[in-house]
Amino acid sequence: MSLKDAPLEVKLAVDLIMLLEDNDIAPDVVLAALEIVRRDYESKAHAANPHVPGNE
Structure with a gap:
């Protein structure tokens, strides 16, 4: 796989x-x-998705 096709x-x-x-x-x-x-970024993810399991 080339970097061009790699995930972000x-x-x-x-x-x-x-x-x-x-x-x-x-x-x-x-x-x-x-x-x-x-x-x-974990704090930002928690703030954006407070109801995701593990983010409570």
């Missing part, structure tokens, strides 16, 4: 990896930042 989340992941690698960001800094982003 795969395309985003590839773009983020390239951005982080091009800027030589240390892996521990990347992981810490991704944890912050994950928490932020």
